[in-house]
Amino acid sequence: MTRPRDKKMSIDDVVASLESGMTIGIGGWGPRRKPMALVRALYRSDLTDLHVVSWGGADVGLLARAGKIRRLTYAFVSLDTVPLEPNFQRARQNGTIPEVVELDEGMFQTGLRAAAQRLPFLPMRAGLGSDVMLNNPQLATVTSPYADADGAREELVAVPALRLDAALVHLNRADAHGNATYLGPDPYFDDLFAMAADKTYLSVEEVVDTAGLTVDTPVQRLLLSRMMVDGVVEAPNGAHFTSCVPDYERDERFQKAYAAAAGGPDEDWQAFHDRFLSGDETAYQAAVTAFREEQG
Amino acid sequence: MTTRADVCAAAIADAFKDDGEIFASPMGLLPTVGVRLARLTSNPDLLISDGESVFLAGTPPLGGKDVVEGWIPFPKVFDVVAYGKRHVMMGATQVDRQGNQNISAIGDFARPRRQLLGSRGAPGNTVNNRTSYWVPRHSTRVFVERVDVVSGVGPTLAAAAGRGAAKYNDIHRIVSNLAVFDVGGPDGTLRVLSIHPGVSADELHEATGFELDVPTGVPTTREPTSEEVTLIENVIDPKGLRFKEVPNA
Numbered sequence: 001m002t003r004p005r006d007k008k009m010s011i012d013d014v015v016a017s018l019e020s021g022m023t024i025g026i027g028g029w030g031p032r033r034k035p036m037a038l039v040r041a042l043y044r045s046d047l048t049d050l051h052v053v054s055w056g057g058a059d060v061g062l063l064a065r066a067g068k069i070r071r072l073t074y075a076f077v078s079l080d081t082v083p084l085e086p087n088f089q090r091a092r093q094n095g096t097i098p099e100v101v102e103l104d105e106g107m108f109q110t111g112l113r114a115a116a117q118r119l120p121f122l123p124m125r126a127g128l129g130s131d132v133m134l135n136n137p138q139l140a141t142v143t144s145p146y147a148d149a150d151g152a153r154e155e156l157v158a159v160p161a162l163r164l165d166a167a168l169v170h171l172n173r174a175d176a177h178g179n180a181t182y183l184g185p186d187p188y189f190d191d192l193f194a195m196a197a198d199k200t201y202l203s204v205e206e207v208v209d210t211a212g213l214t215v216d217t218p219v220q221r222l223l224l225s226r227m228m229v230d231g232v233v234e235a236p237n238g239a240h241f242t243s244c245v246p247d248y249e250r251d252e253r254f255q256k257a258y259a260a261a262a263g264g265p266d267e268d269w270q271a272f273h274d275r276f277l278s279g280d281e282t283a284y285q286a287a288v289t290a291f292r293e294e295q296g
Numbered sequence: 297m298t299t300r301a302d303v304c305a306a307a308i309a310d311a312f313k314d315d316g317e318i319f320a321s322p323m324g325l326l327p328t329v330g331v332r333l334a335r336l337t338s339n340p341d342l343l344i345s346d347g348e349s350v351f352l353a354g355t356p357p358l359g360g361k362d363v364v365e366g367w368i369p370f371p372k373v374f375d376v377v378a379y380g381k382r383h384v385m386m387g388a389t390q391v392d393r394q395g396n397q398n399i400s401a402i403g404d405f406a407r408p409r410r411q412l413l414g415s416r417g418a419p420g421n422t423v424n425n426r427t428s429y430w431v432p433r434h435s436t437r438v439f440v441e442r443v444d445v446v447s448g449v450g451p452t453l454a455a456a457a458g459r460g461a462a463k464y465n466d467i468h469r470i471v472s473n474l475a476v477f478d479v480g481g482p483d484g485t486l487r488v489l490s491i492h493p494g495v496s497a498d499e500l501h502e503a504t505g506f507e508l509d510v511p512t513g514v515p516t517t518r519e520p521t522s523e524e525v526t527l528i529e530n531v532i533d534p535k536g537l538r539f540k541e542v543p544n545a
Contacts, residue, residue: 029370056414074414075415075416075417076416077414078413078414084411084413089411093408100406102414103415104415104417104418104419105416106378106420109374125378126420128423128454128460128461129419129422129449129454129457130415130418130419131415131446152459153459156460185349186349188369188370189371
């Protein structure tokens, strides 16, 4: 019987397929449904000089702290309940991210959409008049070929395609071929990330058989089709400590501990690193379980 | 004696009273109280969300749940921004005389003294849909001559950027814990619309980092009605969370 290929792989397989200098888009939104197991693997990898593209949370914070980012494209970096991401703040204030592209958050979507549609740019208003244009001299404007009733033409931002070498996203369920559902309230932009990227690596809470994807779930929740996906990693609790509802909420206590370590003296971060980030994903999850037990 | 927090809530509610059937997007606590107050009084047609992904059919207390009347995940929020039927009230780490707002960084953008959130949706909001700002602690550090980074675009910069920016630029109200402003001053600068009860013009001048034109006879911000106070106390914010943001003087 012929079937689509099996794309299951390990976290290490994903990292091995990436290269230093690549442009990597990270799905989710701020502290929500981030592919943290894959991000943690990048954090401890030998990869360097990455161009990270993210509506950022601790993904950006961790990679900034590890000195992995040569260029960062973002609209914000926030943990929500901790509004300012301490590792990101520190990196910006110490000037350790060499190139910084701060966009409006809708502009970021337009850039991904242009890439997903294989267009060089898409027009939009966002950015006009703001320092987004001033701080990103590479951004150009375009004059509408269509005039208003009075004959005048609007000048709009030509948001350049945000083309990605690779996208990393985390969803709730997938089959081994890369069809995937999100079960929470928001798809975020993970389908756009996937279509803007040459390669998409998907981690999920659970790999199920294809029929299992829709047995208790409306078909509209199938956000990713296997034609957009190159690798599938089963990573339970793989979005921790960001939220991945309905599987789990954000781990606020852990996030607090992360933020305290990130914002504290170097020894505090070193201790956090040694306890949680020095081993592989299995070691991380075991350390998180121990942390929870200790917190009661 | 009416509390300052409730005066602010009523002033915020008034900013949304003439909006009709649009998506009201309050960022932060007092804006949420004010928007819910508007919905329970002056503008029942407002659409409100849980701040996450659904429109709520009723008007629950802060953090409460209600019947869902629509779906508004982040991708759809961007659709509505461009569609224009939205009024957002954002925070502002800095706001200047020309009605520009900064939530990006303090100091030089290339190497900021203090990195903030990032510009988020402010550049897009301000050239697409009605935008207001809420400042819980009015001071010379917030109200500055010129913002360090322009995230939200005021009318002067929008006009300078051309029709594409100016067409839908609509900076509506700036509500602080001391006063209410719009951008109807000369050349689109900040204008005092009213000063809150118990605040003097001198106090307002001292707390503002630029020369503020306070017209003689500027009105006092209205006090909330007893019905409004009851709604705030019993329905919207029974736990009194608003007093953490605007304490009683």
